[in-house]
Each structure stands twice: as structure tokens, then as C-alpha cells.
Amino acid sequence: MSPEPNLLKSLDYSVLQQCMHCGLCLPTCPTYLETRHERNSPRGRISLMRAIADGELGTTRAFAEEMDYCLGCLACMTACPAGVDYATLFEAGRAQSEASGAASGPSRRLVRAFTLRFLLFRPWALHAAARLLRLYEASGLRRLVRRSGFFSLLPKRLGEWDRQAPPIQRHFSDGIIAAVETPRGPARHRVAVLSGCIQDVAFPDVNRATVDVLLENGCAVETPRAQSCCGSLHAHNGDLETARELARRQLDSIDPGQFDAILSNSAGCGSHLKHYDRLLAGDPAYAGRAAAWSAKVRDISEWLVEIGFRRPVAPARPVAVTYHEACHLCHGQGITAQPREILRAIPGVELRECAEATMCCGSAGVYSLTQPGTSAWLRDRKVGHLRSTGAMVVATANPGCQLQIQQGFAMETGELRGRPRVVHPVVLLAEAYRAETPSRPAPP
Numbered sequence: 001m002s003p004e005p006n007l008l009k010s011l012d013y014s015v016l017q018q019c020m021h022c023g024l025c026l027p028t029c030p031t032y033l034e035t036r037h038e039r040n041s042p043r044g045r046i047s048l049m050r051a052i053a054d055g056e057l058g059t060t061r062a063f064a065e066e067m068d069y070c071l072g073c074l075a076c077m078t079a080c081p082a083g084v085d086y087a088t089l090f091e092a093g094r095a096q097s098e099a100s101g102a103a104s105g106p107s108r109r110l111v112r113a114f115t116l117r118f119l120l121f122r123p124w125a126l127h128a129a130a131r132l133l134r135l136y137e138a139s140g141l142r143r144l145v146r147r148s149g150f151f152s153l154l155p156k157r158l159g160e161w162d163r164q165a166p167p168i169q170r171h172f173s174d175g176i177i178a179a180v181e182t183p184r185g186p187a188r189h190r191v192a193v194l195s196g197c198i199q200d201v202a203f204p205d206v207n208r209a210t211v212d213v214l215l216e217n218g219c220a221v222e223t224p225r226a227q228s229c230c231g232s233l234h235a236h237n238g239d240l241e242t243a244r245e246l247a248r249r250q251l252d253s254i255d256p257g258q259f260d261a262i263l264s265n266s267a268g269c270g271s272h273l274k275h276y277d278r279l280l281a282g283d284p285a286y287a288g289r290a291a292a293w294s295a296k297v298r299d300i301s302e303w304l305v306e307i308g309f310r311r312p313v314a315p316a317r318p319v320a321v322t323y324h325e326a327c328h329l330c331h332g333q334g335i336t337a338q339p340r341e342i343l344r345a346i347p348g349v350e351l352r353e354c355a356e357a358t359m360c361c362g363s364a365g366v367y368s369l370t371q372p373g374t375s376a377w378l379r380d381r382k383v384g385h386l387r388s389t390g391a392m393v394v395a396t397a398n399p400g401c402q403l404q405i406q407q408g409f410a411m412e413t414g415e416l417r418g419r420p421r422v423v424h425p426v427v428l429l430a431e432a433y434r435a436e437t438p439s440r441p442a443p444p
């Protein structure tokens with residue numbers, strides 16, 4: 001029998017050693033808050049990882065389950081005074097549990113092969129699946145199947161997946177955005193926009209809005225047709241090899257030297273895209289290009305503030321907006337002020353802060369599918385805080401959060417209180433620019 005691979009052992013040991021066990025991260029950790037068990041805390045997980053790296057512990061099923069239970073929200077990193085790089089530990093820990101086989105079962109292997117290595121590896125496959133999903137919804141078949149009670153005959157999880165499937169739009173990003181678009185005046189910057197995977201099929205309006213605000217701010221925008229999935233879901237789910245393959249593909253099709261910035265409007269993608277340098281550091285053929293790439297990646301809000309975006313001037317009706325901070329924007333990228341600066345710049349917007357704005361909403365990639373109980377607990381907690389602000393618009397900068405919060409509002413019971421609109425901040429900014437010229441048509 002071949003020895004179990006020890007990916008944690010191959011980590012720079014200083015990363016494993018950083019934790020000084022102070023426990024300051026515990027109150028910020030959602031899973032610790034749910035159970036109050038040390039093993040479900042960042043400190044507990046780091047101890048387990050270190051024990052495996054030291055060869056004192058094997059990679060057990062319990063360890064794999066612990067890594068699955070961790071959201072990867074990185075709230076612990078923000079809280080940690082010792083600068084523990086939990087993002088690296090988390091990815092290595094999940095990769096360890098996958099590589100050792102401790103996490104695997106036949107159905108898990110099948111789902112991972114289909115989603116990570118087929119759907120998210122081939123943009124054409126994702127588009128084809130999205131079109132089928134749209135047909136299923138638009139034809140009324142979905143409603144019929146749900147009413148028939150068909151899902152009660154199947155494993156509970158399948159019904160859950162059906163309920164959580166994102167709403168697919170008629171046109172994807174390439175149907176509403178040209179490959180190259182130029183501003184009305186002279187271009188001051190040249191940027192590439194990454195359209196993402198879920199964003200591309202479920203929220204292409206966010207990509208359209210991103211391009212619109214960039215044009216308004218003097219950027220020539222390229223939205224490369226040959227872009228692939230960024231690989232963030234792969235890295236966060238322990239498939240680092242496929243994540244590297246996708247990063248190489250991205251670097252083959254988009255030359256960072258051609259652009260002033262490479263922009264993402266999805267917090268989870270942006271956080272991963274910024275670390276291509278770390279991901280490909282050991283690949284001599286790509287390390288240089290990956291470093292150049294990482295230096296150019298920006299979140300859209302970060303870029304707009306960096307270039308001094310123009311404040312819209314059209315008069316507008318007052319609207320109360322609250323803001324949910326996507327984990328991989330605030331904890332993963334340290335971006336908290338810029339989205340607020342954008343929201344405050346929009347005429348009529350009154351920004352109302354909500355409690356626990358930086359606490360995970362329970363979306364966390366595929367967490368709502370793999371850990372539905374904890375995910376729903378976090379979602380309902382989040383929706384309660386957002387609701388208590390009284391705002392009828394919730395801004396958030398990640399498609400997973402947008403879906404999760406939308407579903408949370410949709411599932412509320414009781415008296416009708418109106419369903420808040422959940423929207424990316426850049427969509428509100430684009431709408432404010434459009435309002436300056438009422439004759440300008442809204443995008444499809």
C-alpha cells in the first residue's frame with residue numbers, strides 16, 4: 001500500500017507554527033459559535049493540521065469532516081494578531097483530506113468529478129448546463145416536478161439542490177457585452193474584465209454594470225472570450241492540481257502585460273485570482289507571468305476608488321441601503337471601505353450599517369449544498385440582521401452571497417413585509433450613471 005500523501009508536511013513549517021493559541025479568533029468563527037467546541041474552531045483545526053504535518057496523527061475521516069465543516073470564510077485571519085495565514089492552511093487541509101481518500105465516498109467522487117472537473121473545467125459545458133436549467137425553469141417543468149412530490153422519492157439532498165439552483169438569465173455576458181468596448185472620450189486606462197462562472201449565467205447584469213461604470217470612468221474594457229473558470233472553487237475544495245491547470249489556462253489566454261488592471265466583481269474569484277503567484281510559484285514556466293498577473297488583479301470597487309471614480313450627479317429619491325460584506329472581499333482581500341465609498345457616492349443612498357456585517361452568510365462556495373443545516377442557520381441570522389436595518393436594498397459583492405441572501409428573504413414566513421432587493425454595489429452605481437441621461441436605454 002502506498003503511503004498516505006502528506007501535503008500539510010510539504011507546507012512551509014512557519015505557516016503551521018504561527019498560531020500562538022491565544023483564542024482571539026474563536027468569537028469570530030461561525031462554526032465555533034454554533035457548537036462551542038474547540039475542535040470546530042480555527043485554533044482546534046490548526047492544531048489538527050499541525051499534528052498531521054508532524055506525523056502524530058493520520059488523516060482521519062473526522063479530520064476530513066472537520067475541514068468540510070469549516071466555511072473557509074477567513075474571519076479568523078482578520079481577527080488573528082499573529083498573522084496566521086489560515087487561507088493557505090485551509091486549502092492545504094482540504095487538499096490533504098481529498099488526497100488521502102479520507103473524505104471520499106463514491107457519490108462524493110462522482111459529484112466532484114462532474115462539477116469541478118467537467119462543468120467548471122469547460123465553459124461550453126457550463127453554458128450548456130445553464131441553458132438546460134433555464135429551459136427546465138422557463139418551461140414550467142420545475143414547478144410541475146416540485147408540485148408532484150417527485151423530490152420526496154429521492155435523497156433529500158437532491159431536492160435541496162433543486163431549490164438552491166441559481167436563476168439562469170436568457171443572455172449570458174457574451175450576449176450583452178462586446179469583446180472590446182471603448183469610452184466616449186479618450187481612454188485613460190486599459191482593463192480586462194473577468195466575467196466569472198455563476199456571475200456569467202445568473203447575474204450577467206452585474207458584468208454589464210461593471211463594464212458600464214468602467215466606460216463612464218475612462219477605461220477601455222476588454223472582456224476576453226477565451227477566459228476560463230478562475231479555479232477558486234477547486235482550490236477551496238481541495239483540488240489544487242485542477243486549480244493550477246485552470247490558472248495556467250487563464251494566463252495563456254490573458255496577458256497581464258496588456259492591461260493596467262485585471263478586474264473581478266466576484267469576491268470569491270478575486271481573492272483567489274490575486275494568489276495565482278502563490279499557486280504557481282513552483283512552476284518555472286508560469287511563475288513570472290503569475291506574479292505579473294497577481295500584481296494587476298483588482299476588485300472592481302478597489303479599482304474604481306484607485307482611479308478616483310466620478311460621482312454620479314442625477315437627483316434621486318432617497319433609498320436606505322445596507323451592506324453585507326462578502327467574506328472573501330473583507331477577510332480575503334481586506335476591502336471594506338471601497339464598496340461603502342461607492343454606495344455613499346450614489347445620490348439618494350442612505351447607507352445603514354447592519355450588525356455582524358462581516359459574518360459569513362453561509363453561502364461559502366458549495367457549503368449550502370454540503371452543510372445545509374449550518375448554512376441555513378447562518379443565512380437566517382444574516383437575513384435577520386439585514387432586515388432589522390429597515391433597508392429595502394441589500395448590497396453585496398459576491399454572487400454566492402447574493403443568491404444566499406435572496407433565498408433567505410424568499411423563505412421568510414409570516415406577514416408580508418416586502419422583499420428587499422439584493423444587488424451588487426456596482427449595479428447601483430451604473431443605474432445612477434444611467435439616470436443622468438434618461439434617454440439612454442437600459443441593458444437587456
Ligand code: SF4
Pocket residue numbers: 028029030031032041042045069070071072073074075076077086090
Ligand atoms: S475559516 Fe471561518 S469557519 Fe473556518 S476556522 Fe476560520 S473563522 Fe472558522
Ligand code: SF4
Pocket residue numbers: 018019020021022023024025026042043046076079080081082083084
Ligand atoms: S489563529 Fe491567531 S487568533 Fe487564533 S488562536 Fe491562533 S494565534 Fe490566536
